[in-house]
Amino acid sequence: MIKAVKGTRDILPPASAVWNHVESVAREIFRTYNYHEIRTPILEETALFARGVGAETDIVGKEMYTFEDRDGSSLTLRPEATASVMRAYIEHRLDQLPGVKKLYYIGPMFRRERQQKGRYRQFYQIGGEAIGSESPLLDAEVIDMSVEILKSCGLTGYQVLINSVGCSNCRPAFVELLKEKLAEVAPKMCVDCQRRAVTNPLRVLDCKVPEDQPIIETLPSILDHLDPVCAGHFATVRRVLDHRGISYEVRPRLVRGLDYYMRTTFEITHSGLGSQNTVLAGGRYDGLAESIGSKISAPGVGFSMGEDRLVMSVEGSLTETDSPLVIVTFTEGEATRNAAISAAAELRCAGIRSEVSEGKLKKVFEIANKLNARLAVICGENEVASGTLSLKDLVKQEQWTAASSELLDQVKKCLNK
Ligand SMILES: [Zn+2]
Numbered sequence: 553m554i555k556a557v558k559g560t561r562d563i564l565p566p567a568s569a570v571w572n573h574v575e576s577v578a579r580e581i582f583r584t585y586n587y588h589e590i591r592t593p594i595l596e597e598t599a600l601f602a603r604g605v606g607a608e609t610d611i612v613g614k615e616m617y618t619f620e621d622r623d624g625s626s627l628t629l630r631p632e633a634t635a636s637v638m639r640a641y642i643e644h645r646l647d648q649l650p651g652v653k654k655l656y657y658i659g660p661m662f663r664r665e666r667q668q669k670g671r672y673r674q675f676y677q678i679g680g681e682a683i684g685s686e687s688p689l690l691d692a693e694v695i696d697m698s699v700e701i702l703k704s705c706g707l708t709g710y711q712v713l714i715n716s717v718g719c720s721n722c723r724p725a726f727v728e729l730l731k732e733k734l735a736e737v738a739p740k741m742c743v744d745c746q747r748r749a750v751t752n753p754l755r756v757l758d759c760k761v762p763e764d765q766p767i768i769e770t771l772p773s774i775l776d777h778l779d780p781v782c783a784g785h786f787a788t789v790r791r792v793l794d795h796r797g798i799s800y801e802v803r804p805r806l807v808r809g810l811d812y813y814m815r816t817t818f819e820i821t822h823s824g825l826g827s828q829n830t831v832l833a834g835g836r837y838d839g840l841a842e843s844i845g846s847k848i849s850a851p852g853v854g855f856s857m858g859e860d861r862l863v864m865s866v867e868g869s870l871t872e873t874d875s876p877l878v879i880v881t882f883t884e885g886e887a888t889r890n891a892a893i894s895a896a897a898e899l900r901c902a903g904i905r906s907e908v909s910e911g912k913l914k915k916v917f918e919i920a921n922k923l924n925a926r927l928a929v930i931c932g933e934n935e936v937a938s939g940t941l942s943l944k945d946l947v948k949q950e951q952w953t954a955a956s957s958e959l960l961d962q963v964k965k966c967l968n969k
Protein backbone atom coordinates (compact mmCIF):
# COMPACT_ATOMS: atom_id res chain seq x y z
CA MET A 553 0.00 0.00 0.00
CA ILE A 554 1.35 3.45 -0.97
CA LYS A 555 1.56 5.87 1.97
CA ALA A 556 2.23 9.60 2.34
CA VAL A 557 5.92 10.50 1.95
CA LYS A 558 7.89 10.55 5.24
CA GLY A 559 7.61 13.95 6.89
CA THR A 560 4.44 14.88 4.99
CA ARG A 561 0.88 14.37 6.15
CA ASP A 562 -2.73 14.66 5.11
CA ILE A 563 -4.77 17.31 6.91
CA LEU A 564 -8.18 15.72 7.25
CA PRO A 565 -11.52 17.06 8.45
CA PRO A 566 -12.38 18.09 11.12
CA ALA A 567 -8.76 19.29 11.70
CA SER A 568 -8.79 21.12 8.34
CA ALA A 569 -11.46 23.45 9.79
CA VAL A 570 -8.94 24.68 12.38
CA TRP A 571 -6.46 25.42 9.57
CA ASN A 572 -9.11 27.37 7.67
CA HIS A 573 -10.00 29.27 10.83
CA VAL A 574 -6.38 30.27 11.53
CA GLU A 575 -5.90 31.32 7.89
CA SER A 576 -9.05 33.43 7.76
CA VAL A 577 -8.13 35.15 11.04
CA ALA A 578 -4.67 35.94 9.61
CA ARG A 579 -6.12 37.21 6.30
CA GLU A 580 -8.46 39.52 8.17
CA ILE A 581 -5.65 40.99 10.31
CA PHE A 582 -3.46 41.46 7.20
CA ARG A 583 -6.35 43.26 5.50
CA THR A 584 -6.69 45.76 8.33
CA TYR A 585 -2.93 46.55 8.15
CA ASN A 586 -3.28 47.02 4.37
CA TYR A 587 -1.25 43.92 3.41
CA HIS A 588 -2.12 42.14 0.14
CA GLU A 589 -1.60 38.50 -0.73
CA ILE A 590 1.24 37.36 -2.98
CA ARG A 591 1.41 33.79 -4.33
CA THR A 592 4.83 32.78 -5.57
CA PRO A 593 5.71 29.40 -7.15
CA ILE A 594 6.75 26.52 -4.91
CA LEU A 595 9.66 25.81 -7.28
CA GLU A 596 12.51 28.30 -7.72
CA GLU A 597 15.98 28.23 -9.21
CA THR A 598 18.35 26.81 -6.59
CA ALA A 599 20.59 29.89 -6.85
CA LEU A 600 17.84 32.07 -5.33
CA PHE A 601 18.05 30.27 -2.00
CA ALA A 602 21.79 29.62 -2.13
CA ARG A 603 22.32 33.39 -2.39
CA GLY A 604 19.24 34.68 -0.58
CA VAL A 605 19.29 32.33 2.41
CA GLY A 606 23.05 31.84 2.54
CA ALA A 607 25.18 28.88 1.48
CA GLU A 608 26.51 28.49 5.06
CA THR A 609 23.10 27.94 6.65
CA ASP A 610 21.79 24.49 7.62
CA ILE A 611 18.79 25.12 5.39
CA VAL A 612 20.87 25.45 2.22
CA GLY A 613 23.63 23.08 3.33
CA LYS A 614 21.56 20.11 4.46
CA GLU A 615 17.83 20.59 4.23
CA MET A 616 16.77 21.69 0.76
CA TYR A 617 14.93 19.49 -1.72
CA THR A 618 17.06 20.21 -4.75
CA PHE A 619 16.89 18.31 -8.02
CA GLU A 620 18.04 18.56 -11.59
CA ASP A 621 15.27 19.36 -14.06
CA ARG A 622 15.13 17.53 -17.42
CA ASP A 623 16.96 20.40 -19.09
CA GLY A 624 19.80 20.22 -16.59
CA SER A 625 18.86 23.30 -14.53
CA SER A 626 18.87 23.04 -10.76
CA LEU A 627 15.52 23.60 -9.05
CA THR A 628 14.57 23.66 -5.37
CA LEU A 629 11.30 23.34 -3.45
CA ARG A 630 11.12 26.59 -1.50
CA PRO A 631 12.41 26.20 2.10
CA GLU A 632 11.01 29.62 3.03
CA ALA A 633 9.22 32.41 1.16
CA THR A 634 11.04 35.69 1.81
CA ALA A 635 13.62 35.17 -0.95
CA SER A 636 10.80 34.34 -3.41
CA VAL A 637 8.79 37.42 -2.40
CA MET A 638 11.90 39.57 -2.90
CA ARG A 639 12.59 37.96 -6.29
CA ALA A 640 9.01 38.73 -7.37
CA TYR A 641 9.29 42.29 -6.03
CA ILE A 642 12.39 42.92 -8.14
CA GLU A 643 11.23 40.96 -11.22
CA HIS A 644 7.96 42.90 -11.43
CA ARG A 645 9.53 46.23 -10.41
CA LEU A 646 7.10 46.71 -7.53
CA ASP A 647 9.49 49.42 -6.31
CA GLN A 648 8.00 51.66 -9.03
CA LEU A 649 4.52 51.48 -7.52
CA PRO A 650 3.62 54.09 -4.89
CA GLY A 651 4.10 53.48 -1.17
CA VAL A 652 5.66 50.71 0.87
CA LYS A 653 4.77 47.32 -0.62
CA LYS A 654 3.00 45.27 2.06
CA LEU A 655 2.61 41.65 1.09
CA TYR A 656 1.58 38.44 2.82
CA TYR A 657 1.70 34.76 1.93
CA ILE A 658 0.23 31.52 3.25
CA GLY A 659 1.49 28.18 1.98
CA PRO A 660 3.68 25.08 2.20
CA MET A 661 7.47 25.15 2.56
CA PHE A 662 9.86 22.19 2.33
CA ARG A 663 12.87 21.25 4.43
CA ARG A 664 14.38 17.83 4.82
CA GLU A 665 14.80 18.10 8.59
CA ARG A 666 15.71 15.27 10.92
CA GLN A 667 12.62 13.28 11.91
CA GLN A 668 11.17 14.74 15.11
CA LYS A 669 7.75 14.73 16.71
CA GLY A 670 5.69 17.70 15.49
CA ARG A 671 8.21 18.56 12.75
CA TYR A 672 7.22 18.13 9.15
CA ARG A 673 9.23 18.23 5.95
CA GLN A 674 6.27 19.84 4.22
CA PHE A 675 5.20 22.48 6.70
CA TYR A 676 3.13 25.63 6.40
CA GLN A 677 4.01 29.23 6.97
CA ILE A 678 2.02 32.44 7.24
CA GLY A 679 4.17 35.51 6.69
CA GLY A 680 4.13 39.21 5.98
CA GLU A 681 6.73 41.47 4.34
CA ALA A 682 6.91 45.28 4.18
CA ILE A 683 9.37 46.22 1.42
CA GLY A 684 10.67 49.60 0.30
CA SER A 685 11.48 51.46 3.50
CA GLU A 686 14.15 51.54 6.21
CA SER A 687 11.82 53.10 8.76
CA PRO A 688 11.88 51.53 12.25
CA LEU A 689 8.13 52.23 12.41
CA LEU A 690 7.65 49.32 10.00
CA ASP A 691 9.72 46.99 12.20
CA ALA A 692 7.43 47.86 15.11
CA GLU A 693 4.31 47.54 12.96
CA VAL A 694 5.29 44.08 11.73
CA ILE A 695 5.82 42.93 15.35
CA ASP A 696 2.53 44.57 16.37
CA MET A 697 0.69 42.86 13.48
CA SER A 698 2.12 39.42 14.21
CA VAL A 699 1.10 39.76 17.88
CA GLU A 700 -2.44 40.68 16.72
CA ILE A 701 -2.62 37.52 14.60
CA LEU A 702 -1.61 35.32 17.55
CA LYS A 703 -4.04 37.10 19.88
CA SER A 704 -6.91 36.85 17.40
CA CYS A 705 -6.24 33.12 17.02
CA GLY A 706 -6.80 32.86 20.76
CA LEU A 707 -3.16 32.24 21.73
CA THR A 708 -2.13 33.40 25.20
CA GLY A 709 1.07 33.04 27.20
CA TYR A 710 3.45 34.03 24.43
CA GLN A 711 6.60 36.07 24.84
CA VAL A 712 8.07 38.64 22.43
CA LEU A 713 11.89 38.66 22.19
CA ILE A 714 13.73 41.36 20.25
CA ASN A 715 17.30 42.26 19.36
CA SER A 716 19.33 44.21 16.85
CA VAL A 717 22.07 42.51 14.85
CA GLY A 718 23.50 45.79 13.51
CA CYS A 719 24.31 46.53 9.89
CA SER A 720 27.12 46.12 7.35
CA ASN A 721 28.77 49.14 8.93
CA CYS A 722 28.94 48.04 12.58
CA ARG A 723 28.53 44.26 12.47
CA PRO A 724 31.85 43.26 10.82
CA ALA A 725 33.88 44.75 13.70
CA PHE A 726 31.70 42.88 16.19
CA VAL A 727 32.07 39.63 14.26
CA GLU A 728 35.87 40.08 14.28
CA LEU A 729 35.81 40.60 18.04
CA LEU A 730 33.60 37.54 18.41
CA LYS A 731 36.01 35.50 16.27
CA GLU A 732 38.91 36.50 18.50
CA LYS A 733 37.07 35.42 21.66
CA LEU A 734 35.88 32.22 19.97
CA ALA A 735 39.44 31.29 18.98
CA GLU A 736 40.07 30.74 22.73
CA VAL A 737 36.82 29.08 23.80
CA ALA A 738 35.43 27.30 20.70
CA PRO A 739 37.50 24.11 21.24
CA LYS A 740 35.49 23.56 24.47
CA MET A 741 32.15 23.93 22.66
CA CYS A 742 29.94 21.56 20.63
CA VAL A 743 30.98 20.37 17.15
CA ASP A 744 28.53 22.72 15.43
CA CYS A 745 29.91 25.71 17.35
CA GLN A 746 33.47 24.75 16.44
CA ARG A 747 32.46 24.88 12.79
CA ARG A 748 30.37 28.06 13.18
CA ALA A 749 33.23 29.82 15.01
CA VAL A 750 34.93 29.87 11.61
CA THR A 751 32.09 29.95 9.06
CA ASN A 752 29.34 31.99 10.79
CA PRO A 753 30.43 33.16 14.29
CA LEU A 754 27.16 35.03 15.00
CA ARG A 755 25.32 31.73 14.97
CA VAL A 756 27.35 30.45 17.93
CA LEU A 757 25.25 32.87 20.02
CA ASP A 758 22.14 30.96 18.92
CA CYS A 759 23.42 27.50 19.99
CA LYS A 760 20.87 25.55 22.05
CA VAL A 761 23.31 22.97 23.53
CA PRO A 762 23.04 23.33 27.37
CA GLU A 763 26.78 22.71 28.01
CA ASP A 764 27.66 25.67 25.75
CA GLN A 765 25.46 28.19 27.54
CA PRO A 766 27.94 29.22 30.30
CA ILE A 767 30.56 29.90 27.59
CA ILE A 768 28.09 31.85 25.45
CA GLU A 769 27.32 34.04 28.48
CA THR A 770 30.92 35.25 28.49
CA LEU A 771 30.91 36.30 24.81
CA PRO A 772 30.53 40.01 23.91
CA SER A 773 27.04 41.44 23.22
CA ILE A 774 26.28 43.05 19.88
CA LEU A 775 24.15 45.69 21.61
CA ASP A 776 27.38 47.21 23.00
CA HIS A 777 28.76 47.54 19.46
CA LEU A 778 25.92 49.13 17.45
CA ASP A 779 26.78 52.33 15.57
CA PRO A 780 24.61 55.43 16.32
CA VAL A 781 22.24 54.79 13.39
CA CYS A 782 21.54 51.18 14.41
CA ALA A 783 21.27 52.13 18.09
CA GLY A 784 18.76 54.90 17.21
CA HIS A 785 16.76 52.53 15.00
CA PHE A 786 16.53 49.95 17.79
CA ALA A 787 15.51 52.62 20.33
CA THR A 788 12.65 53.80 18.09
CA VAL A 789 11.37 50.24 17.61
CA ARG A 790 11.31 49.77 21.40
CA ARG A 791 9.59 53.12 22.03
CA VAL A 792 6.82 52.33 19.53
CA LEU A 793 6.27 48.90 21.10
CA ASP A 794 6.15 50.56 24.54
CA HIS A 795 3.59 53.04 23.22
CA ARG A 796 1.46 50.17 21.86
CA GLY A 797 1.65 48.42 25.23
CA ILE A 798 3.35 45.34 23.75
CA SER A 799 5.62 43.79 26.34
CA TYR A 800 8.88 42.32 25.09
CA GLU A 801 12.26 41.23 26.30
CA VAL A 802 15.57 42.33 24.76
CA ARG A 803 17.69 39.23 24.05
CA PRO A 804 21.17 40.18 22.83
CA ARG A 805 21.83 36.50 21.92
CA LEU A 806 18.92 36.46 19.47
CA VAL A 807 20.41 36.13 16.00
CA ARG A 808 18.66 34.56 13.02
CA GLY A 809 19.89 31.54 11.10
CA LEU A 810 19.48 33.43 7.85
CA ASP A 811 22.37 35.60 6.70
CA TYR A 812 20.50 38.55 5.26
CA TYR A 813 18.95 39.84 8.49
CA MET A 814 20.00 43.36 9.55
CA ARG A 815 19.11 45.52 12.56
CA THR A 816 15.86 44.31 14.14
CA THR A 817 15.38 40.58 14.74
CA PHE A 818 12.52 39.18 16.75
CA GLU A 819 10.94 35.97 17.85
CA ILE A 820 7.71 35.07 19.62
CA THR A 821 7.80 31.97 21.77
CA HIS A 822 4.98 30.04 23.37
CA SER A 823 5.11 27.56 26.22
CA GLY A 824 2.27 25.43 24.84
CA LEU A 825 3.76 21.97 25.11
CA GLY A 826 5.93 22.29 28.21
CA SER A 827 9.07 23.69 26.66
CA GLN A 828 9.33 27.15 25.10
CA ASN A 829 8.72 26.91 21.35
CA THR A 830 9.23 29.51 18.66
CA VAL A 831 5.91 30.14 16.92
CA LEU A 832 7.07 33.10 14.90
CA ALA A 833 10.30 34.77 13.84
CA GLY A 834 11.27 37.71 11.73
CA GLY A 835 13.37 40.77 11.21
CA ARG A 836 14.77 43.34 8.85
CA TYR A 837 16.60 42.23 5.71
CA ASP A 838 17.93 45.36 4.02
CA GLY A 839 20.69 43.48 2.20
CA LEU A 840 18.59 40.71 0.71
CA ALA A 841 17.81 42.32 -2.66
CA GLU A 842 21.53 42.94 -3.34
CA SER A 843 22.49 39.45 -2.20
CA ILE A 844 20.20 37.90 -4.84
CA GLY A 845 21.82 40.09 -7.50
CA SER A 846 19.46 43.06 -7.64
CA LYS A 847 20.65 46.51 -8.68
CA ILE A 848 17.60 48.12 -7.09
CA SER A 849 17.84 48.40 -3.34
CA ALA A 850 14.80 47.04 -1.52
CA PRO A 851 15.06 47.34 2.27
CA GLY A 852 12.37 45.37 4.04
CA VAL A 853 11.14 43.79 7.23
CA GLY A 854 8.95 40.76 7.73
CA PHE A 855 8.01 37.72 9.74
CA SER A 856 6.92 34.16 9.21
CA MET A 857 5.05 31.91 11.59
CA GLY A 858 4.78 28.16 11.65
CA GLU A 859 1.15 27.46 10.92
CA ASP A 860 1.51 23.83 12.04
CA ARG A 861 2.48 24.91 15.55
CA LEU A 862 -0.12 27.66 15.71
CA VAL A 863 -2.83 25.18 14.74
CA MET A 864 -1.55 22.76 17.41
CA SER A 865 -1.66 25.50 20.04
CA VAL A 866 -5.22 26.67 19.32
CA GLU A 867 -6.81 23.31 18.38
CA GLY A 868 -7.97 22.53 21.90
CA SER A 869 -9.56 25.91 22.54
CA LEU A 870 -11.59 26.00 19.34
CA THR A 871 -15.26 25.11 19.76
CA GLU A 872 -17.48 23.53 17.12
CA THR A 873 -17.78 26.01 14.26
CA ASP A 874 -19.73 23.89 11.75
CA SER A 875 -23.16 25.17 10.78
CA PRO A 876 -26.16 22.84 11.35
CA LEU A 877 -26.68 20.06 8.81
CA VAL A 878 -29.98 19.17 7.12
CA ILE A 879 -30.40 15.68 5.65
CA VAL A 880 -32.83 15.45 2.74
CA THR A 881 -34.12 12.00 1.87
CA PHE A 882 -36.75 10.37 -0.37
CA THR A 883 -38.65 7.11 -0.52
CA GLU A 884 -38.75 5.68 -4.06
CA GLY A 885 -39.28 6.69 -7.66
CA GLU A 886 -38.00 9.55 -9.72
CA ALA A 887 -40.64 12.08 -8.55
CA THR A 888 -39.58 11.84 -4.88
CA ARG A 889 -35.89 11.83 -5.84
CA ASN A 890 -36.37 15.00 -7.90
CA ALA A 891 -38.29 16.61 -5.03
CA ALA A 892 -35.39 15.81 -2.66
CA ILE A 893 -32.77 17.17 -5.07
CA SER A 894 -34.80 20.39 -5.53
CA ALA A 895 -35.33 20.77 -1.76
CA ALA A 896 -31.57 20.42 -1.07
CA ALA A 897 -30.78 22.92 -3.84
CA GLU A 898 -33.22 25.44 -2.34
CA LEU A 899 -31.65 25.08 1.13
CA ARG A 900 -28.09 25.40 -0.23
CA CYS A 901 -29.09 28.55 -2.13
CA ALA A 902 -30.15 29.99 1.23
CA GLY A 903 -26.75 29.05 2.71
CA ILE A 904 -27.97 26.05 4.69
CA ARG A 905 -25.62 23.04 4.75
CA SER A 906 -27.56 20.10 3.34
CA GLU A 907 -26.98 16.64 2.00
CA VAL A 908 -29.17 14.29 -0.04
CA SER A 909 -29.14 10.82 1.48
CA GLU A 910 -30.73 7.77 -0.14
CA GLY A 911 -31.72 4.43 1.34
CA LYS A 912 -34.16 2.95 3.81
CA LEU A 913 -35.49 5.59 6.22
CA LYS A 914 -34.17 3.74 9.28
CA LYS A 915 -30.63 3.63 7.85
CA VAL A 916 -30.83 7.29 6.76
CA PHE A 917 -31.76 8.33 10.31
CA GLU A 918 -28.91 6.25 11.75
CA ILE A 919 -26.38 8.01 9.53
CA ALA A 920 -27.99 11.41 10.17
CA ASN A 921 -27.49 10.81 13.89
CA LYS A 922 -23.83 9.91 13.44
CA LEU A 923 -23.30 13.04 11.32
CA ASN A 924 -24.93 15.15 14.07
CA ALA A 925 -27.56 16.38 11.59
CA ARG A 926 -30.07 18.79 13.10
CA LEU A 927 -33.04 18.16 10.83
CA ALA A 928 -34.30 15.70 8.22
CA VAL A 929 -36.55 16.53 5.26
CA ILE A 930 -38.43 13.52 3.92
CA CYS A 931 -39.89 13.47 0.40
CA GLY A 932 -42.33 10.53 0.41
CA GLU A 933 -44.71 9.44 -2.37
CA ASN A 934 -47.89 10.71 -0.68
CA GLU A 935 -46.29 14.00 0.33
CA VAL A 936 -44.93 14.74 -3.14
CA ALA A 937 -48.32 13.88 -4.71
CA SER A 938 -50.03 16.42 -2.42
CA GLY A 939 -47.35 19.14 -2.69
CA THR A 940 -46.05 18.67 0.86
CA LEU A 941 -42.92 17.43 2.69
CA SER A 942 -42.27 15.86 6.08
CA LEU A 943 -39.75 17.44 8.45
CA LYS A 944 -38.14 15.73 11.43
CA ASP A 945 -36.37 17.57 14.22
CA LEU A 946 -33.62 15.05 14.99
CA VAL A 947 -32.84 16.54 18.40
CA LYS A 948 -36.43 16.71 19.71
CA GLN A 949 -37.52 13.68 17.68
CA GLU A 950 -40.64 15.53 16.47
CA GLN A 951 -42.05 15.04 12.98
CA TRP A 952 -44.57 17.17 11.08
CA THR A 953 -45.78 17.90 7.54
CA ALA A 954 -45.68 21.23 5.71
CA ALA A 955 -46.40 22.57 2.21
CA SER A 956 -43.28 22.29 0.01
CA SER A 957 -43.53 26.02 -0.70
CA GLU A 958 -42.89 26.62 3.02
CA LEU A 959 -39.73 24.46 3.18
CA LEU A 960 -37.26 27.28 3.70
CA ASP A 961 -39.33 29.06 6.37
CA GLN A 962 -39.91 25.82 8.27
CA VAL A 963 -36.23 24.82 8.17
CA LYS A 964 -35.03 28.26 9.23
CA LYS A 965 -37.51 28.32 12.12
CA CYS A 966 -36.30 24.94 13.34
CA LEU A 967 -32.56 25.77 13.01
CA ASN A 968 -32.92 29.09 14.84
CA LYS A 969 -34.60 27.52 17.85
ZN1 LIG B 1 25.00 49.62 12.15
Ligand SMILES: [Zn+2]
Pocket residue numbers: 741742743744745759760761764
Ligand atom coordinates in the same frame (compact mmCIF):
# COMPACT_ATOMS: atom_id res chain seq x y z
ZN1 LIG C 1 27.17 24.85 20.51
